[in-house]
Amino acid sequence: MSPNPLLNMTPLAGLTLPVFKLQQRALLPLLAALLLAGCLQPPAVEDAPQVEPPPAPAVRGQLTDFGDPALAALAARLRSGGQVTHIVQLGDSHTAADFFTGSLRESLQEHYGDAGPGWLPPAWIRGQRSATLKPDGADGKQWLLTSSRLQEHDNFPLGGFVLESQGEGSRIGLQPYAADTGSYRWRALYQSGQPASIRVNGETVVWPASARWQWSEPVATQLPLELVTQDARPFALGGWMLDRDAPGVLLSSLGINGATGSMAWRWGDGWLDSLAALEPRLLILAYGTNEAFNDDLERDSYYAALSGQLAALRAALPQTVLLLAGAPDAIRYRQEEGCNARRPRPLAMVQAVQRQVAREQQTLYWDWQAMMGGRCSFERWQDDNLAQPDGVHLTRAGYEASARALYRDLQALLQEQD
Structure with missing residues (x-):
């Protein structure tokens, strides 16, 4: 019978112990730890609260809803058909001509009823x-x-x-x-x-x-x-x-040639009270072109000003939907090679800040440039007689086409509200 290798003797300090006994003693602490771990349960840990991600913004055409809290109420008011809904647009020369706002007014009043001309x-x-x-x-x-x-x-x-x-x-x-x-x-x-x-x-x-x-x-x-x-x-x-x-839509167009978004904030202290007294349910802010032609405009100062303005409007008009219209495409340096070089240099920055602030302040944002066809679309609009030779303004047909596009996007967004 062959000897069992586990019974081989190993000399240790004058003693002879079986190898298997030494191995057992070495494993005892480990076995005890494993048994203890199996018997003891760790204390229960409450599940960490789940943070709901913000809902994805609703996008219809070129109109994005970044979560405006008054949008559902606006949709319900228009749907009821028995009330006056006042819409106000503040802006620059794109507003002052009343081609854009005139076409938007006509479309809205045809659908919801004509409550009158509004402000003059x-x-x-x-x-x-x-x-x-x-x-x-x-x-x-x-x-x-x-x-x-x-x-x-x-x-x-x-x-x-x-x-x-x-x-x-x-x-x-x-x-x-x-x-x-x-x-x-x-x-x-x-x-x-x-x-x-x-x-x-x-x-x-x-x-x-x-x-x-x-x-x-x-x-x-x-x-x-x-x-x-x-x-x-x-x-x-x-x-x-x-x-x-009578019930229906009023659309008041308050535009000034050459205006920037800061012009209204240089009016007297009571202008916001006068606006609030008109109870607008939708306020459209259509600035950015004149900012984009200011080569000294700094991003941080523009961001701070626009953020502060929208916060003040939200505080003064809590029941009003705020819609920020991005600056449309434009051409400034006509002799430069390539369309990007011909655009006003701050224009892309202005548009990016407008979108960022709209997202942070939870307003609607309408991408006018994207509606035109994107960056460098102004020249194509000129070719189609939708934009003027000055590189800044649209023709009447261009403004009316823009207004019809905003109307379609707004209607699609409103129809999805509960």
Whole structure:
């Protein structure tokens, strides 16, 4: 019988122990540890709270919803069909021409009902146009007109214009482009150190004294409209509001040639209160072109300004959907080789900041440049008679095509709201 190798003897300090006993003793601590680990259960650890990722933004065409909290309420209001929904657009020359806003107004009112023209400047302004009514020109002997685009004033109102009466009998009015027998409600944004007595289409109206800009009480009227002062003491007009006192959409276009997004924040302190009093349900901000033509514009300062402006608007207008329209494509350096070299150098930065701030502030964002066909699309629009030779402005057809695209995208987004 062959010897068992486990019984071989190994000398150790004068002792002879079987090898298997030495191996057993070496394994005992390990076995004990394994048995102990099997018997003891680690203390229960509560599951860490699951952090829900933010929902993916809804995108319809070139319109992105980054989570605007007022969007569902806007959709419900429009769907109800029994209320007035006021939409306001603040912007630069793309807005001031009222081709873009005029086409958007027409589409929305055709679908939801015509509640009236909305806001108009207090007098005819060079470079401004209204698609609905024509304000009279201000006679320099009867009125003093001041514009925030070029002049200084200690208290510009919403809209950026001040029209000051120069004595009794000063006349100003609104003219329809075609015969209009409809009934309207008319209000004025005014400021007066004493009660102001005026005649509106022959009816005497007295406005209470107001050191701040405020909206007058509505007056039933028809077009054309004529206002005549009955007091030698001066007062100031900042704009008109005209509505039909009926359900539907109002779209007020407040644009100034050459404006940047910071212009409104140089108006008087009360302009946001005047805007809030109009109860807009959608506020479109259409700036960026003039910023993009400023080679000294710094990204950080532009980002900080735009972020602060949107935060202030959200605080003042909590029930209003905010829509930031990205700057459209443009051409500046026409002699350069290649389209990218011909674009305004800050344009891409301006557009990127606009999108970033819209995402961070949870607003809607409409990519106007993408709607045009993307970067360097302006020249193709020129070839198609949709853009003007100046490299900045679109033609009437171009603005109307843009407005129709925004309308389609907005409708698609609204229809998906609960």
